[in-house]
Amino acid sequence: MVQPKLIYKGAEAEIYLESWHSQLVIRKSRVVKPYRIVELDEGIRRSRTAHEATMMQEVRKLGVPVPAIQHIDPESWTLIMEYIQGPTLKEELYVLPANKKRSRCSDLGEILGQMHEGGIVHGDMTISNVLSEDGRLFMIDFGLGDFSKETEDKGVDLLLLNRAIKSTHYAFHAPLFKAFLKGYSKAVGKKRCDETITKMREIERRGRYFERG
Amino acid sequence: MFFFLKGRTATSAALHCLGIESTAHTFGVGIVSDDGRILSDVRDVHVSAPGTGIHPREAAEHHSEVAARVLSEALKKAGIPAAKLSGIAVALGPGLGPCLRVGATVARALSAYYRIPLIGVNHAIGHIEIGTLTTGAKDPLVVLVSGGHTAIAAFSGGRWRIFGETEDITIGNLYDMFAREINLPSPAGPEIERLAAKTSDFLPLPYVVKGNDVSYSGLLTASLSKLRSGAKLEDVCYSMQEVSCSMLAEAVERSLAYTAKKELLLTGGVAANKILQQKLEEVAKLHDAKFYVVGSPYTGDNGPQIAWTGMLALRAGLRTGISEARVRPKWRLEDVDIPWRDGSA
Numbered sequence A: 001m002v003q004p005k006l007i008y009k010g011a012e013a014e015i016y017l018e019s020w021h022s023q024l025v026i027r028k029s030r031v032v033k034p035y036r037i038v039e040l041d042e043g044i045r046r047s048r049t050a051h052e053a054t055m056m057q058e059v060r061k062l063g064v065p066v067p068a069i070q071h072i073d074p075e076s077w078t079l080i081m082e083y084i085q086g087p088t089l090k091e092e093l094y095v096l097p098a099n100k101k102r103s104r105c106s107d108l109g110e111i112l113g114q115m116h117e118g119g120i121v122h123g124d125m126t127i128s129n130v131l132s133e134d135g136r137l138f139m140i141d142f143g144l145g146d147f148s149k150e151t152e153d154k155g156v157d158l159l160l161l162n163r164a165i166k167s168t169h170y171a172f173h174a175p176l177f178k179a180f181l182k183g184y185s186k187a188v189g190k191k192r193c194d195e196t197i198t199k200m201r202e203i204e205r206r207g208r209y210f211e212r213g
Numbered sequence B: 001m002f003f004f005l006k007g008r009t010a011t012s013a014a015l016h017c018l019g020i021e022s023t024a025h026t027f028g029v030g031i032v033s034d035d036g037r038i039l040s041d042v043r044d045v046h047v048s049a050p051g052t053g054i055h056p057r058e059a060a061e062h063h064s065e066v067a068a069r070v071l072s073e074a075l076k077k078a079g080i081p082a083a084k085l086s087g088i089a090v091a092l093g094p095g096l097g098p099c100l101r102v103g104a105t106v107a108r109a110l111s112a113y114y115r116i117p118l119i120g121v122n123h124a125i126g127h128i129e130i131g132t133l134t135t136g137a138k139d140p141l142v143v144l145v146s147g148g149h150t151a152i153a154a155f156s157g158g159r160w161r162i163f164g165e166t167e168d169i170t171i172g173n174l175y176d177m178f179a180r181e182i183n184l185p186s187p188a189g190p191e192i193e194r195l196a197a198k199t200s201d202f203l204p205l206p207y208v209v210k211g212n213d214v215s216y217s218g219l220l221t222a223s224l225s226k227l228r229s230g231a232k233l234e235d236v237c238y239s240m241q242e243v244s245c246s247m248l249a250e251a252v253e254r255s256l257a258y259t260a261k262k263e264l265l266l267t268g269g270v271a272a273n274k275i276l277q278q279k280l281e282e283v284a285k286l287h288d289a290k291f292y293v294v295g296s297p298y299t300g301d302n303g304p305q306i307a308w309t310g311m312l313a314l315r316a317g318l319r320t321g322i323s324e325a326r327v328r329p330k331w332r333l334e335d336v337d338i339p340w341r342d343g344s345a
Helices: A038-063 A088-095 A099-116 A151-168 A170-188 A190-206 B002-006 B056-078 B096-114 B125-133 B173-179 B189-196 B216-229 B235-257 B272-286 B302-314
Strands: A005-009 A013-020 A021-031 A068-074 A076-081 A131-132 A138-140 B015-021 B026-033 B040-047 B087-093 B118-122 B142-143 B149-155 B159-165 B262-268 B290-293
Touching: A005 B118, A013 A088, A038 A068, A038 A076, A038 B235, A088 A099, A088 A131, A088 A151, A099 A138, A099 A151, A099 A170, A138 B216, A151 A170, A151 A190, A151 B159, A170 A190, A190 B142, B002 B096, B002 B189, B015 B056, B015 B096, B015 B125, B015 B302, B026 B056, B026 B302, B040 B302, B087 B096, B087 B302, B096 B118, B118 B302, B125 B262, B125 B290, B125 B302, B142 B235, B149 B235, B159 B235, B173 B216, B173 B235, B189 B235, B189 B262, B189 B272, B216 B235, B235 B272, B262 B272, B272 B290
Parallel strands: B015 B087, B087 B118, B142 B262, B262 B290
Antiparallel strands: A005 A013, A013 A021, A021 A076, A068 A076, A131 A138, B015 B026, B026 B040, B142 B149, B149 B159
């Protein structure tokens, strides 16, 4: 029996490593956010918990590696899932040699492309939401994921990922994002890849200085 | 730096930089000294007619009319003759083209006439630098909120890096565009905050967070349609403010968890909103970060933010040639090299 151990305190949830039916598992609990009024907070936590479980099952069906869900308890805003050790791709990119960095990003492009082709967007696509176990990538954190075939939503995934690489691995940003797009294009085809990149650029421009106040 | 100053008489030998701000509705001039004292801060704000937004040409006309008076008052209050200035800083962007050109013209003329170095400054960097100057924050995650920006940034590798932002309209736009529909003058944040404080009846409105980003356009549409279908104005203001500030707080919390910064700095015009301040203070507490809000007179656009950023640039050896001092209405804050800050990863 292992005592529950807080291994990560994220923005939304606390992640505990614990034993559950003699298995080492991850317990993800969405905690109360004191900055949100109760009317808003409870609804958000309940719906995201149930929704995340649904998205993970669906993504799994597409052949994209995700931790297996073992138990869902929407009333305590908790998910119990398979333990994947990591590190996160964000951490791994700091230490890998250049060619491995690129091949990881290309792999990520391929699995995100697979998801998009299957009609699912991640909604929080950063390199901390990808775990790398022995070179195999697992997608995590589907609380903001959705069923969508809209180029807009796919463009948001690319935008968030592009920014995540740019903001933390700026020295390698261009080759890494290029490698990502190579993998992505392989999964979705060149035409759709180009459409999504165009949309990503459009979304990026939209949020910038607004001409009319 | 300290020893350098110690041997001199503070008033006669210290460096002084003048800063001109004219990116949107404010024409402001400020003068700062190199030890971070703000010697003057004179502003004249163009107020648009109720029910209309800021009109770039009308605001620019206003700026041209008040420029000479604001400038001479700022010099007089600081007690520094123009010829004794060490630098003329001006906000070249981002902002409204016609407004920016007024400030740029004044700055180029001053620089050429008195032969004083000119420094082109990014307005958003100005909001950040006046924030760190007035709070003492060293290496914060910055939340910049105004009519022109809703961005979450942190410094590393010589530049401010964007970790989250709005994907459509800014939080300032949300409030101003809502206000325009109900005939309030902009900037409308304070009035919306006042109306919201009258109630706690919450109406469900769309809450849209995408990663570390927010999207406010759906919230604007839904808030206006609630109002049109007969909901009370106070309830709509309260709910819209709760949802918009909570969304931003969540995006900030995500960025704070991602960057693991230990300081959080709120700056820009909407930083004056007390509800937003409270929510971000809670976020900081959750992640053991220290919370700072830019000094209260400096939330809105002002001359000192440009003067102080100009001073930092001047000390780092930066100058802008008069012919290069063109306005840059879409100048992004993450494109500015910052040689005066220590980079931390």
